Amino acid sequence: xxxxxxxxxxxxxxxxxxxxxxxxxxxxxxxxxxxxxxxxxxxxxxxxxxxxxxxxxxxxxxxxxxxxxxxxxxxxxxxxxxxxxxxxxxxxxxxxxxxxxxxxxxxxxxxxxxxxxxxxxxxxxxxxxxxxxxxxxxxxxxxxxxxxxxxxxxxxxxxxxxxxxxxxxxxxxxxxxxxxxxxxxxxxxxxxxxxxxxxxxxxxxxxxxxxxxxxxxxxxx
Amino acid sequence: xxxxxxxxxxxxxxxxxxxxxxxxxxxxxxxxxxxxxxxxxxxxxxxxxxxxxxxxxxxxxxxxxxxxxxxxxxxxxxxxxxxxxxxxxxxxxxxxxxxxxxxxxxxxxxxxxxxxxxxxxxxxxxxxxxxxxxxxxxxxxxxxxxxxxxxxxxxxxxxxxxxxxxxxxxxxxxxxxxxxxxxxxxxxxxxxxxxxxxxxxxxxxxxxxxxxxxxxxxxxx
DNA sequence: ATAATTGTTTAGATGAACCTAAATTAGTAA
DNA sequence: TTACTAATTTAGGTTCATCTAAACAATTAT
Ligand SMILES: [Mn+2]
Ligand SMILES: [Mn+2]
Ligand SMILES: [Mn+2]
Ligand SMILES: [Mn+2]
Numbered sequence: 001x002x003x004x005x006x007x008x009x010x011x012x013x014x015x016x017x018x019x020x021x022x023x024x025x026x027x028x029x030x031x032x033x034x035x036x037x038x039x040x041x042x043x044x045x046x047x048x049x050x051x052x053x054x055x056x057x058x059x060x061x062x063x064x065x066x067x068x069x070x071x072x073x074x075x076x077x078x079x080x081x082x083x084x085x086x087x088x089x090x091x092x093x094x095x096x097x098x099x100x101x102x103x104x105x106x107x108x109x110x111x112x113x114x115x116x117x118x119x120x121x122x123x124x125x126x127x128x129x130x131x132x133x134x135x136x137x138x139x140x141x142x143x144x145x146x147x148x149x150x151x152x153x154x155x156x157x158x159x160x161x162x163x164x165x166x167x168x169x170x171x172x173x174x175x176x177x178x179x180x181x182x183x184x185x186x187x188x189x190x191x192x193x194x195x196x197x198x199x200x201x202x203x204x205x206x207x208x209x210x211x212x213x214x215x216x217x218x219x220x221x
Numbered sequence: 222x223x224x225x226x227x228x229x230x231x232x233x234x235x236x237x238x239x240x241x242x243x244x245x246x247x248x249x250x251x252x253x254x255x256x257x258x259x260x261x262x263x264x265x266x267x268x269x270x271x272x273x274x275x276x277x278x279x280x281x282x283x284x285x286x287x288x289x290x291x292x293x294x295x296x297x298x299x300x301x302x303x304x305x306x307x308x309x310x311x312x313x314x315x316x317x318x319x320x321x322x323x324x325x326x327x328x329x330x331x332x333x334x335x336x337x338x339x340x341x342x343x344x345x346x347x348x349x350x351x352x353x354x355x356x357x358x359x360x361x362x363x364x365x366x367x368x369x370x371x372x373x374x375x376x377x378x379x380x381x382x383x384x385x386x387x388x389x390x391x392x393x394x395x396x397x398x399x400x401x402x403x404x405x406x407x408x409x410x411x412x413x414x415x416x417x418x419x420x421x422x423x424x425x426x427x428x429x430x431x432x433x434x435x436x437x438x439x440x441x442x
Numbered sequence: 443a444t445a446a447t448t449g450t451t452t453a454g455a456t457g458a459a460c461c462t463a464a465a466t467t468a469g470t471a472a
Numbered sequence: 473t474t475a476c477t478a479a480t481t482t483a484g485g486t487t488c489a490t491c492t493a494a495a496c497a498a499t500t501a502t
Contacts, residue, residue, distance in 0.1 A: 009488080039489085040492085042451075042493095043490055045451050049451095061497090062450060099335065115314075228458075251481085260461090262479075263461070268458095271458085283466090283468065283479080283480060283481080
């Protein structure tokens with residue numbers, strides 16, 4: 001009595017409920033969902049009833065919703081697909097972080113167990129997507145990875161750029177110029193007291209990045 | 222008054238009408254469409270009215286449909302996407318020709334001008350998909366490429382394997398074993414009168430393939 | 443405690459995409 | 473020609489996902 005096919009719409013609802021649940025740590029409100037789905041509260045009520053019927057959410061009138069274990073798993077699978085496609089688009093296709101998300105929003109609904117797992121393998125089991133958000137594993141579990149900004153790293157620590165916080169074209173273009181991208185390996189050489197800029201060793205060369213830049217680059221774990 | 226968004230369903234109908242139009246060279250019948258879409262004739266009538274409204278098909282009651290120029294273009298763009306994704310899946314992901322088609326059936330509906338064109342570029346502007354069917358260009362025109370089977374090639378002719386006719390796992394596994402795949406470059410060395418087997422030069426090495434194999438491998442143009 | 447406000451649900455509709463059953467049309471056979 | 477048959481369309485329903493307007497519940501202010 002498992003493996004029900006979900007519609008694209010249902011998947012989007014579950015994903016959004018998951019996100020809101022994480023943010024506010026608790027029941028998710030009808031209006032909040034309506035906002036993120038670009039629909040009206042009435043439509044959300046409707047959908048919540050349907051999702052409840054399918055035992056994907058716990059829904060009590062006037063009290064908001066939470067995901068059931070099954071619903072959470074479904075949500076995480078969608079998120080997994082979304083993020084793996086994002087890595088693919090950005091890493092392998094040179095997509096911008098902007099355009100990226102929109103297409104991933106569509107690709108996340110492609111159903112094929114095989115394809116996602118294969119994608120993950122080809123991409124080298126990335127722990128996070130290009131925005132630095134962790135990628136759930138094939139069992140539908142969210143790993144507990146945390147972003148660590150270069151700004152906060154110790155001297156002599158090594159790492160690999162896993163994402164950026166600021167995704168403006170201006171910033172991304174600058175990164176490109178100084179030869180920093182996702183996957184770039186580095187070592188923290190020193191921090192300049194005067195202006196909080198950070199000295200990095202990037203493949204043997206000394207690169208200095210400002211405090212602002214160091215606040216927007218992160219690695220994982 | 223152009224660029225209308227088509228639903229996934231509408232796209233599938235257009236694609237199927239295109240195929241039937243090519244096969245039977247002329248008006249396409251309601252029942253034929255119903256068969257290929259796994260729906261009933263009544264549903265097809267419904268849809269034809271809608272597509273007609275949008276000027277994507279020429280529809281006269283009881284007389285079948287044809288695509289309008291706009292409809293044909295839309296159909297070809299879907300086919301273009303389908304086939305490029307197929308090349309991607311088979312060439313770059315090692316997908317089987319079977320599984321391939323099912324997923325391409327979904328991926329063909331991802332909308333992004335950018336992504337398709339980029340995909341095409343990364344794949345090296347393949348003229349045909351792994352089944353040997355030609356890939357429409359970015360303008361929505363179907364090129365007039367033709368498959369030429371190794372069986373029918375002249376001695377000394379060179380080429381590149383562009384696809385296979387038999388897509389059974391047995392055959393594909395065998396090809397793999399003898400080191401032949403899509404993209405493999407070859408030269409026809411000789412044809413053995415006795416059993417019609419063909420001698421190939423593949424990167425300097427002599428490879429002999431049977432008549433059966435030569436009937437199932439083709440190159441283009 | 444009562445009233446006002448805000449959030450949420452129900453009622454009643456709509457459009458897309460489908461269905462079954464009944465009517466209609468076109469083409470063929472008598 | 474007229475009747476029969478096969479293909480097609482219309483009529484009337486269903487489900488999903490949406491909407492607006494009206495009703496109702498919960499919370500907050502007086
Ligand atoms: Mn995203
Ligand atoms: Mn989505
Ligand atoms: Mn195909
Ligand atoms: Mn399709």
